[in-house]
Amino acid sequence: MTNIHATTTAAQTTAAQTARPPASPLHARIGAALTGAAIPADLLDLDAHDPLARKREEFTLPGGVVYLDGNSLGALPRAVPERLQQVAAQEWGDALIRSWSAGADRGRDWMNLPDRVAAKIAPLIGALPHEVAVTDTTGVNTFKVLAAALKLAPAERRVILTDAENFPTDxxxxxxxxxxxxxxxxxxxxxxxxxxxxxxAxxxxxxxTEVDYRTGRRLDMAAITAQARAAGVLTVWDLAxxxxxxxxxxxxxxADFAVGCGYKFLNGGPGAPSFLFVSERHLGNENAAxxxxxxxxxxxxxxxxxxxxTPAPGARRFVPGTPMVLSLSALDSALDVFADxxxxALRTKSLSLTDTFIRLMEPLxxxxxxxxxxxxxxARRGSQVSYRHPQAREVMADLIGGGVIGDYRTPDILRFGFTPLYHSHADVARAxxxxxxxxxxxx
Amino acid sequence: MTNIHATTTAAQTTAAQTARPPASPLHARIGAALTGAAIPADLLDLDAHDPLARKREEFTLPGGVVYLDGNSLGALPRAVPERLQQVAAQEWGDALIRSWSAGADRGRDWMNLPDRVAAKIAPLIGALPHEVAVTDTTGVNTFKVLAAALKLAPAERRVILTDAENFPTDxxxxxxxxxxxxxxxxxxxxxxxxxxxxxxAxxxxxxxTEVDYRTGRRLDMAAITAQARAAGVLTVWDLAxxxxxxxxxxxxxxADFAVGCGYKFLNGGPGAPSFLFVSERHLGNENAAxxxxxxxxxxxxxxxxxxxxTPAPGARRFVPGTPMVLSLSALDSALDVFADxxxxALRTKSLSLTDTFIRLMEPLxxxxxxxxxxxxxxARRGSQVSYRHPQAREVMADLIGGGVIGDYRTPDILRFGFTPLYHSHADVARAxxxxxxxxxxxx
Structure with a gap:
């Protein structure tokens, strides 16, 4: 029913269908520039001393490509396909319904899988495990926490204040x-x-949304949250x-509430389950969300x-339905990449990558x-760099065809996302x- | 956070952990009765003339087990693991973000995947493809269609009428x-x-819910819907x-609205995406849901x-977030089993299986x-047979340990689900x- 041809460019479709070798002389030229780029010595030196360089081998990435769209869909962690096979063949195919409870003592039952994934996300967002639930999509979770916030607020407070340029779904x-x-x-x-x-009042x-999806502008969460709390306003942060x-x-x-995506920087796979956060202030027996x-x-x-x-004790109460175990297991496996x-250090490298990109792009x-x-x-930058260009849509289609995969956002934004877990400074120069x-x- | 030990029996957990061989003399005795059962000639004859017998080979089922819980989690269709590998390794790992649009002309893009799955479910429920959306969980979809129904109804109608014994989530x-x-x-x-x-008024x-989750009692959907429409009441059917x-x-x-599960008789895998139905009467430009x-x-x-x-033209408007592509692809693959x-014939066989089970259970x-x-x-029976027994919980734990996998429902129900796609009459005798x-x- 959705007309996909109206929403993407023909070049994107062609590039993905034919993959390498590039489909046109232009794509070939971009691809050659990318693979043949001379890497400045200072960047090679930064990579040689990168404490996160070892993480790249935990991902499967296609050759001939610099993938700068991990802020839309994170790359595939190498361990995920085997985990999916194990869940499909053994847990579903062989153990069947017993998998809901089997292996609870070894942390392998499906019933507690949402909580185990929540416990892995909690330290990444500065939360306690029971303040996090992993379930549904970001949109549905936004609905749930906004509804909770409106019901918690005094009846005379009936306004949701938001960024005029917030992500459309929000x-x-x-x-x-x-x-x-x-x-x-x-x-x-x-x-x-x-x-x-x-x-x-x-x-x-x-x-x-802490980081703007187009510009990459980061807000001061601590200062804004403090300002809101002082004014009696509950905060809902989108951490996409x-x-x-x-x-x-x-x-x-x-913060009072938050939501976020499993499929961007958490690398949980296309449409991975989302997470939500509810402060334990709102999970007590009285005045609970x-x-x-x-x-x-x-x-x-x-x-x-x-x-x-009767609600479960923690944020688990916000998990309404049977979890999508296949997608949730992929996210569970993907999060193991963050364990060490x-x-x-991740933030330091992210800033170094985006600083480098901005510096190398200056002559252009x-x-x-x-x-x-x-x-x-x-302090005001996320992990992406964006530019306006009057032909942004066409330029990005060319880039994707040639192997520099970023994305285009209306009306005129070229967006490049940097993922310190699998990008090197050499990748920046190639891009x-x-x-x-x-x-x-x-x- | 959920204490699984409070919600299942120790025997269930033990059985699933150790799998075959059975863990206790009792389980061994049940298992021996199952595998050694003499199959009456009339049942062998029914199986020999079963037009659906060939479908069993499209599923992977464990040996030594009669799986009578496909109404809780359908068995694994044989084609699903390979599809999952292809989605993970090629579509996610290699094509990455391009998979949202790539292959749209061959029906392989992710963007239209929810609509393609909806089109496969539509004929199973007597709907047009654009009246169906595949997304979220059954609980979330129930919320969405109930909200739509309440907003469509005149303001003076503020009651949701339901079955006192409806499924708790509803x-x-x-x-x-x-x-x-x-x-x-x-x-x-x-x-x-x-x-x-x-x-x-x-x-x-x-x-x-058309078929009661405990008793298997089926309601007369046509008659009840007609009665409701005559009274100006919108209908929401749970087709789980x-x-x-x-x-x-x-x-x-x-019918006006419906919801249902992807993971029961549709065999889409644990927590498979749910579907919802909105009559095209409510999808027009005026008075749309x-x-x-x-x-x-x-x-x-x-x-x-x-x-x-601006809502999409069909029921697609009820898909809020990025679809969980891994789980949705498994469901997409699983539905191919229904293509022929x-x-x-499915209903005829289902009734024959449940008739046979009821008849063979009579002496017990x-x-x-x-x-x-x-x-x-x-006309009043779904595709399951249930019995009350004062020790239903313990009896079902024994049965599961011995390889007859049905399930227990509070307070005293033994539930046996029959799936004509992979059950034979001989399975009934073994069970x-x-x-x-x-x-x-x-x-």
């Missing part, structure tokens, strides 16, 4: 919830860099481009099959109509060589 | 939605076999134990990234405290021999 979900509730609820869109005067919740990209400290910031979508998996005793819903990763910005839109200031070839061909 | 979800809405909404629980007098929607078990005719019945949880995947043009939500299946009902709770009348051994050991 806006759609908030508006859909308010339409459902009716009765004077309102979505108010403002500039998140200028919140002063907007945290008024009618605001129930502040819904913000944060979790797994750098250390997040939800508890340190005093209400569960709008309540299902058997979030019940304190799922197999009792009571007629009334120092998140501060002077020659071509490219405008950097990502903040140069480290820039590819961009140069693409821009020169179009000039 | 009750929880309905109550959670009404709590969220506040303002005089009410969940009213009645006996679905005696609806007369309950379809009053304050009722917005009737939420019923219907879809894939026998032909369902939602359009013929005039509103989308409470609206995300980018349900937008008419997802990559435009508009600030306002005559659903009326006379000797032991077993009470059949499934209707004998064909009954196992049940006899278990009951004799406990007498």
């Amino acid at each position: 806006l759609y979900v908030a508006q859909g919830l308010l339409d459902l509730l009716g009765g004077g609820y309102e979505l108010r869109r403002v500039n998140p860099d200028a919140l002063d005067g907007h945290l008024t 009618d605001v129930a919740a502040l819904l913000l 481009h944060s979790a797994g990209a750098f250390p997040v400290d939800l508890r340190g910031a005093g 209400p569960v709008a979508i309540s299902g058997w998996m979030g019940h304190a005793d799922p197999f009792e099959m009571d007629r009334a819903f 990763v120092d998140l501060h 910005c002077a020659r071509f109509p490219l405008t950097l839109v990502t903040p140069q200031e480290h 820039v060589a590819g961009v140069q070839a693409a821009l020169e061909a179009r000039a | 009750l929880y979800v309905a109550q959670g939605l009404l709590d969220l809405l506040g303002g005089g909404y009410e969940l009213r629980r009645v006996n679905p076999d005696a609806l007369d007098g309950h379809l009053t 304050d009722v917005a929607a009737l939420l019923l 134990h219907s879809a894939g078990a026998f032909p369902v005719d939602l359009r013929g019945a005039g 509103p989308v409470a949880i609206s995300g980018w995947m349900g937008h008419a043009d997802p990559f435009e990234m508009d600030r306002a939500f 299946v005559d659903l009326h 009902c006379a000797r032991f405290p077993l009470t059949l709770v499934t209707p004998q009348e064909h 009954v021999a196992g049940v006899q051994a278990a009951l004799e050991a406990r007498a």
